[in-house]
Amino acid sequence: MAWRKRGPEETYTGEEIEARLKEELPHWYYEKGWIRRKYKTAGWKGTLMVVNTVGHLAEAAFHHPDLTVSYAFVIVKLVTHSAKGITAKDFELAKKIEEVVMWRPDEDSALEGTPEDARFKYIKYDA
Template identity: 75%
Template structure:
């Protein structure tokens, strides 16, 4: 993993090449398209989709950095770009990393938490 130099300002914009390289190193399920970093979370249905939307909403509000969301029955696409800076900044990478950490979290081996049963009735997120 490459050690990325923080920009001198939280609003300093990364080049497209820097964005692509940083996503590859740090957020491999995210991609860069049309000036946004994006991630599509596939769910098993509407209730699960709302759980993802609410999680992203909480994190974005706490960070005071708000994504655009495309919400459908069985997926949520998160799009991040720093509107004020008109590009991708450290704020976008930081929020994307936190969203990824929380939405994709599952209990580890040896955890007292069991995790979602391996049964289609209870699955809600389609993990990568």
């Protein structure tokens, strides 16, 4: 579905948010006025890597999520406070976070990716 272009402070309705998440960000969900995503990690090292990645992207975008950080997971929550709702800013940053955190090399890449060995796993990728 093509979404109508909106200004950076124009909010989406709950129904529009649910539809966009289903179509564009299936691992994200809408709850209590925020779009959210829980990234499961293999432990503290992976958690810090996710937090630092999200922090870099948020600062570069100058749009800052709330984070819940625990030993083996990170929850990212986005809302545009100034608009008091979910805006295009939230969707754009969520997409970038998802793209970078969940990135892995393609099969034909010269990069081999993280070995399957549990000693090297740091994030639990979605199937």
